[in-house]
Amino acid sequence: MLDLKYVSSHLDEVAKKLQERGTQVDLAGLQALNERRKTLQTEISTKRHDHQVASKGIGALFKEGKKDEAESLRAELRRESDAIKALEDELKKVEDQAQELIQILPNLAHESVPIGSDESANEEIRRVGTPPSFTFTPKPHWEIGEALDILDFERAARLAGARFALLKGLGARLERALIQFMLDVHTKEHGYVEMLPPFLVNSAALFGTGQLPKFEEDLFRIRERDLYLVPTAEVPLTNIHGDEILEASELPISYTAYTPCFRSEAGSYGKDVRGLIRQHQFDKVELVKITDAESSYDALETLTANAETILQRLELPYRVMALSTGDMGFSAAKTYDLEVWLPSQDQYREISSCSNCGDFQARRAKIRYRPEGKGKPRLCHTLNGSALAVGRTWLAIMENHQNADGSVNVPEALRPYLDGLERISTPVSGS
RNA sequence: GGAGGGAUGGCCGAGUGGCUUAAGGCGGCGGUCUUGAAAACCGUUGACCGAGAGGUCCGGGGGUUCGAAUCCCUCUCCCUCCGCCA
8 A cells, every 4th residue: 555645745756656557546636635634633633632621620510519510511512522523424534535545556666667558568687597499399288287197177177167177196296396395495595484374364464465455356255254265375474464563673574385376367268278377276385575664675686586496496497577567466566577488388477476565565464663773663565476386387397398208307306305206207007 | 053251552460430641560771780790779661643732542343421441232353161073
């Protein structure tokens, strides 16, 4: 959420930056509401003060036996009390209106973010690794997986419908190995604390990270309850310190967690209908950092590098993209996407998204810290990134490490997690 | 699911309508003493809105009252016992 005070005093600048993100808003209305809010508050504050002072006099008058005076004062204060109540009602209405307007505004982009209306304006930062060259036509992962009998979409559909998958045997084992591998790297080498959070969260948590109120249709909600399936571990991890004032010495905080993620994928009809790319449920290992207000952009570089490590170890070619103002998510001030090479599509596809949200989520979730020594609490900065989306990693391995005979080589870094297995092959019949 | 008991500042905890400007303790910070430290003693100690005056905040929301931490309604969470259960 943007700071109402800042918006009110920087109308033109904020409007321009929002427009770069593709959002048109009437900020003048917001400013008017803020002015009215301040006026009302001052008036209420003064009236309440007078009322309190006068009110104390009643007890005294009764004690002195001046009943008539006490009664008339009481009647007067009764009217005054009603008047204050009316002002308070208006204040609440004004505050609610301002809140409603400001909470659906996206974050402002950092100055280093390329300006543009969509992904065509994204900027390639670097490429790492070389796409493999094959002596045969590389197959898409769903063909490889089904031939190896480790992936089954048909039976998954029987259980849950389209956009669900059933991993079998070594397929399931590979998924589990990837999760374990990623968590080990981040906890043992990158200093993240492993968490295993709830997979269901309430609306307050989703408001904190920005999924609500604007993007409810992207979520799966539990019937009749204020609970939603997590769309990403970013939600529980970032909200862990909601409503807290942290000590500066505790920062930065680095958490990692594996969770399944659930997305309704409303509005994505016809996109990526085949294969594992776009599912209602997928596994992800997430990284979250909570920092002070000064170091979040350095932390974004670190976090992105941490995510890249996984791709490098798994020998998967990828590139790093700086998203443009029009392609970034709602809460982000700056985002790097990691895109992995997919031979069957002959292109790079997103496998991780690493964002610095600045104080945008911290303001919503009330995550603050006390600067070194003393002083007023300040808003933290929050960051998150996938490291990585496990399902997409699974399919990237299938496609990049496939052989002409339909088998798939296991990257060396992963072998310790698969009892030393070097390749996944079609099982010899009967075994 | 049933029955009871709770939720007060960073933490513990007192407080049943005006004398609460939330007691007291712990912790933190500053000081005295000390070569230094500990102990002891003294002082200090929150968040939010507002330019300020001032106001708000005792789990959340609503109500009664001139006046609510205190009374009423409601929701959430926690604890104890019973039932069920991996």
